[in-house]
Amino acid sequence: MAFIADRLSRIKPSPTLAVTAKAAELKASGKDIIGLGAGEPDFDTPDFVKEGAKAAIDAGKTKYTAVDGTPELKDAIIAKFKRDNNLTYTREQITVGTGGKQVLYNALMASVNPGDEVVIPAPYWVSYPDMTLLAEGEPVFVECSADNEFKLQANDLEAAITNKTKWVILNSPSNPTGSAYSWDEMKALTDVLVKYPHVYIMTDDMYEHLVYDGFEFCTPAQVEPKLFDRTLTCNGVSKSYAMTGWRIGYAGGPKELIKAMSKIQSQSTSNPSSISQAAATTALNGDQSFLQERNDVFKDRRDLVVKMLNDAEGVSCHTPEGAFYIYASCKGCIGKKTPEGKTINTDEDFVTYLLETVGVAAVHGEAFGLSPFFRISYATSTEALTEACKRIQKACEALKGQACEAA
Numbered sequence: 001m002a003f004i005a006d007r008l009s010r011i012k013p014s015p016t017l018a019v020t021a022k023a024a025e026l027k028a029s030g031k032d033i034i035g036l037g038a039g040e041p042d043f044d045t046p047d048f049v050k051e052g053a054k055a056a057i058d059a060g061k062t063k064y065t066a067v068d069g070t071p072e073l074k075d076a077i078i079a080k081f082k083r084d085n086n087l088t089y090t091r092e093q094i095t096v097g098t099g100g101k102q103v104l105y106n107a108l109m110a111s112v113n114p115g116d117e118v119v120i121p122a123p124y125w126v127s128y129p130d131m132t133l134l135a136e137g138e139p140v141f142v143e144c145s146a147d148n149e150f151k152l153q154a155n156d157l158e159a160a161i162t163n164k165t166k167w168v169i170l171n172s173p174s175n176p177t178g179s180a181y182s183w184d185e186m187k188a189l190t191d192v193l194v195k196y197p198h199v200y201i202m203t204d205d206m207y208e209h210l211v212y213d214g215f216e217f218c219t220p221a222q223v224e225p226k227l228f229d230r231t232l233t234c235n236g237v238s239k240s241y242a243m244t245g246w247r248i249g250y251a252g253g254p255k256e257l258i259k260a261m262s263k264i265q266s267q268s269t270s271n272p273s274s275i276s277q278a279a280a281t282t283a284l285n286g287d288q289s290f291l292q293e294r295n296d297v298f299k300d301r302r303d304l305v306v307k308m309l310n311d312a313e314g315v316s317c318h319t320p321e322g323a324f325y326i327y328a329s330c331k332g333c334i335g336k337k338t339p340e341g342k343t344i345n346t347d348e349d350f351v352t353y354l355l356e357t358v359g360v361a362a363v364h365g366e367a368f369g370l371s372p373f374f375r376i377s378y379a380t381s382t383e384a385l386t387e388a389c390k391r392i393q394k395a396c397e398a399l400k401g402q403a404c405e406a407a
Contacts, residue, residue, distance in 0.1 A: 011130040015367035019351075023361035034388040035361045036376040039175060040244040041324070045279075046290055049241060052282025053275050061278055065271040068262040069096030069250070073277045076284040077250050080235075084208070085222045087233065089252040095261050096280075098272045100206050100236035100249030102265070105131050107202060107232055107251070108167070110260035112137040116166035121152040122369035123327060125175045125204065129369075137166065141369055146329060149318055150177040150370075154188040161196050168193065170220060171204040173211060176368045176375040177327040178302075178320025180211060183218045190224035201231040206249075209240035209291050211322035212299040229254055239323075240291060241283045248272055248280040298324055301378040301385055308389035309376075313396040314403060324379040327365070333396060334372050335404025344399065347372040357398075358391035 019037035027033045069077075074094045081087040097103040104127070112118065112135040120128050122141045129139040142160045144150045157168065170189070173180035181189070193199060201220050208217050221231040236249035251258075271277075305326050306319050314332025330350045337343050338357070344350050348364040351374050355361050365373030378385055 007134060010133040015126055016363050019361055019363050022355070026355075026359075026361075031359060033355075033359045033361060034380075034384050034391070036378075036380065036385075036388055037361045037363050038377055038379065039239075039325075041239060041242040041294070041379045042381065043242040043294055045242050045246070046283070046286075048286050049243065049279050049283045052286075053279040056275050056278030061274050063274060065274050065277060067266045067271050068258070069094065069272070070274070070277050070281070073248075073250075073281045073284075076281045077252070080284045081233070081252055085219050085233070087219075087221055087228070087252060092255050093252050093258055094250065095253075095258045095265075096248065096250045096272055096277065097261075097265060098249070098269050099247040100204070100234060100238060101127060102269065103234050103236070103249040103251045103261070104128075104202065104204065105134075106261040106264045107234075107253075107257065108132060108135040108137065109264050111200070111257060112166055115164060117162060117164045119157070119160045119165060119168040120369075121170070123150060123174070123176050123365065123373070124169075124369050125171060126367055128169055138164075140165070143370060146318070146373075149320075150174065150179045150327065151181060151185060152189060154192050157189055158192045161192075161199060163198070165196070165199050167200050167202050169202045169204065171206075172217075172219075173207040173320070173322030174325075175207065175323055176325050176363070176365075178323040178325045180207075180215060180217065180321035180323075183216065183223060186218050186220060186223045190220050190227055193220070193230075194224060194226050197230070199230070201227060203231065203233050205233065205235045206239050207323040208235060209288075210295060210298060210324060212295060212302065213321070215321045217322075232257060237280045237283050241280075242294075243276075243279065243283065246273070246276040246279055248276050250280075298378070301382055302326070304382065305376065305378045305385055305389060308386070308393065312389070312393040314399065315392070315396055325375055325377055327368075327373050327375050329373050330365075331372050332403045333399055336399035336401045339398050339400070347374055350374060354392060354395055358395045360388045360391050360395075 023035035074091045114136040116137045117140045118132045132139045221228045232253035234251040237243040317328035351362045351364045363375045365371045
């Protein structure tokens with residue numbers, strides 16, 4: 001009898017976390033590494049949020065809370081959904097988890113039966129397929145091309161839906177591409193989903209506030225109210241509020257599902273940290289003006305990286321609407337040889353070449369379900385980004401031979 005469960009053979013470790021760990025390991029050994037693999041802001045948690053956490057500690061709010069969130073945090077989430085998305089929820093329709101990842105995981109575990117299908121647009125966040133597999137569901141991938149800025153098209157969505165479809169996952173702005181759906185683009189998708197009452201919509205809106213150039217964020221249940229009872233609108237404080245380590249995610253959705261998710265959580269982690277919940281309450285209820293100040297910095301970094309990557313031989317990328325990622329094509333490098341004579345056959349070969357020769361850590365596109373691309377995060381200093389892009393340009397220039405036409 002094997003000790004490790006068979007279900008583990010269906011999944012793999014997170015590639016993004018693996019890249020971050022590898023970069024940290026090389027850095028610790030004395031190598032000059034610029035890590036562009038991490039999916040977290042380099043800004044600190046706002047001071048007013050920290051003060052809210054300190055006040056909670058001083059007030060003795062250090063005990064167990066309700067499994068799926070304190071009343072205070074649920075009320076703050078309800079107010080946020082109304083303020084930002086014009087969605088109206090009650091406490092019974094809100095769940096709070098230990099990070100957005102747990103919220104998504106709880107939802108899939110609480111709702112997916114063996115053989116149920118989950119439609120996942122590719123490129124995708126690396127955890128969607130593996131969480132689906134752990135829940136004994138079947139991921140159904142829909143390739144979204146660079147020609148459409150990696151956005152799911154209505155006809156492709158409709159073609160992917162079967163009588164076994166349980167969920168469609170929509171992530172906007174996207175990790176890994178930064179692409180975000182306009183109201184009209186989202187309406188085209190919700191018009192399809194309205195026609196299939198057996199299909200539920202899971203949104204991952206974690207990057208909602210990280211949008212640029214006047215882009216206006218929207219979420220499916222806001223665009224099409226008829227989908228409200230079939231939508232789990234997921235969000236969290238990690239990215240916008242620079243609170244990745246505090247581990248607070250949340251969602252609004254159907255009472256039956258929220259109750260089932262609470263049951264899953266009650267037998268796993270129980271409640272999220274009481275102090276983290278107090279900090280999240282402060283974040284959601286507090287002054288939101290700092291978001292724009294930080295977005296201005298992110299936009300400048302985005303513009304810098306897009307220009308410098310497009311100047312690199314064999315690399316190209318579009319300008320994303322949000323998040324803090326660039327999903328760049330390395331098609332023009334596939335088939336070329338490194339100065340050491342090794343052929344770049346895949347995007348994984350390309351990012352390995354960048355790490356080993358110029359000390360830039362990025363994540364290969366295959367990890368996100370679409371090649372030949374690579375993802376870099378611009379959530380680091382302008383100086384580090386400038387140096388990293390110079391190194392990428394140098395590495396691309398050093399490649400020899402012709403790119404493969406079939407790449």
